[in-house]
Amino acid sequence: MYTRRLFAIAFSLVLACQAVTPAAEPKVTFESVAKTHFAKWVKGSADGTLTPERIDALVNNPHITGDEAAAVAAVHVYFRGRKTPAPVGEDTLLAAANPVGQEERRDQVTKPVNLQKVFTSFRNHLKAVPRDLFTEGGPHRTGMSQGRLGDCYVVSAVGAFATQHPEKLKNLFHPQADGSYEVSFPGRPRVHVPHLTDAQIALGSTTGQQGLWLNVMEEAVAIASRPNGGAEVAMDAISRGGSAGQTIELLTNHKSGRVAFRTSATASHPPHADKVAALANETRAHLIAVRDHNRLACAGSPHEGWVPPGIVSKHAYGVLGYDGKTDHVTLWNPWGNTFEPKGPAGLKNGYPTKGGVFTMPLTEFVQVYRTLFYETDAPAKKK
Incomplete structure (x- = not known):
């Protein structure tokens, strides 16, 4: 009798626990967020469609936060991937949430854009990113990762700068009392960066847990690139590509030099041994000067043609060092x-890479890459 009573009490407790267990929250998806907010996004539209201009305004709106900001940023990527973007209705947008087709490159959007995948990435980033300008002893290169903008020519140079001159980099930033920032590029007027919106943070690069300094830097470079302003998203000005040499000049106020290795005519054919030796000798002299004077350097990979596995074409890399004893160059993919190569490291199999960092012989560097940009001691031209 006593045993039955205990069993009854235990069974009642189980039922009570089940009764108060909350139901699982519905999964947050791009589709669910877009359905919730689409009417607001198109409010006042004569035909109920969403235009790139409206999305630009939402990206720049500080009141758009969290999951909605992640969805807005994803739609911005959707529009940016089209040469002549047309307004879209809700059904068309939702149909693009999970397209079947070619996988997109992270920094160079190609059709189709998987809105669900982009939204999830942005949502996770916004949840994790610290909102202070600097944390964890930043700025430093470790933890930096280029986002969905095509601004490798900016991030690669900034990463090299963070490696060589972290204190100089930190001193470029001037937080303001209203939550905005000023960035003082040497030899130029300060650039005012308004308080970043969640959508702007989602679209930019990340420093891991170092804070927002790289997002602020990207915004500052973008604003400096379009001094007359405009209603569009400023960071789009740097997502269209550019020269790492220009970024080196912006960061240092020193003129950048350039050595060209490969052209489209030789993209699929390695140069003759004599040509390799001559290029290596010229490049070695510049790399020694960069190393000995703590200057900045970046390398651009070819726009087309062969590259080793693990090397990305049409991409900018930071040059982190040169070892005269081994005649090796250290590079960083932003x-x-x-x-990990499938075989011995080299031109055939590529080079072991961790955190974007790898080394390669100088004679192979001049065969793989298209251009070396390097800081000189000459002053940059006044802008």
């Missing part, structure tokens, strides 16, 4: 990626 994606912060990891790669």
Whole structure:
């Protein structure tokens, strides 16, 4: 009798626990967020469609936060991937949430854009990113990773700068009492960066847990690139590509030099041994000067033609060092990626990469890459 009573009490407790267990929250998806907010996004539209201009305004709106900001940023990527973007209705937008087709490159959007995948990435980033300008002893290169903007020519140079001159980099930033920032590029008037919106943070690069300084830097470079302003998203000005040499000049106020290795005519054919030796000798002299004077350098990969596995074409890399004893160059992919060759390291199999960093012989460097940009001691031209 006593045993039955205990069993009854235990069974009642189980039922009570089940009764108060909350139901699982519905999964947050791009589709669910877009359905919730689409009517607000198109409010006042004569035909109920969403235009790139409206999305630009939402990206720049500080009141758009959290999941809605992640969805707005994803739609911005959707529009940016089209040469002549047309307004879209809700059904068309939702149909693009999970397209079937070619996988997109992270920094160079190609059709189709998987809105659900982009939204999830942005949502996770917004949840994790610290909102202070600097944390964890930043700025430093470790943890930096280029976002969905095509601004490798900016991030690669900034990563090299963070490696060589972290204190100089930190001193470029001037937080303001209203939550905005000023960035003082040497030899130029300060650039005012308004308080970043969640959508702007989602679209930019990340420093891991170092804070928002790289997002602020990207915004400052973008604003400096379009001094007359405009209603569009400022960071789009740097997502269209550019020269790492220009970024080096912006960061240092020193003129950048350039050595060209490959052209489209030789993209699929390695140069003759004599040509390789001559290029290596010229490049070595510049790399020694960069190393000995703590200057900045970046390398651009070819726009087309062969590259070793693990090397990305049409991409900018930071040059972190040169070892005269081994005649090796150390480079950094601003994606912060990891790669392991399937065979001996070299031109055929690529180079072991961790956190985007790898080394390669100088004679192979001049065969793989298209251009070396390097800081000189000459003053940059006044803008």
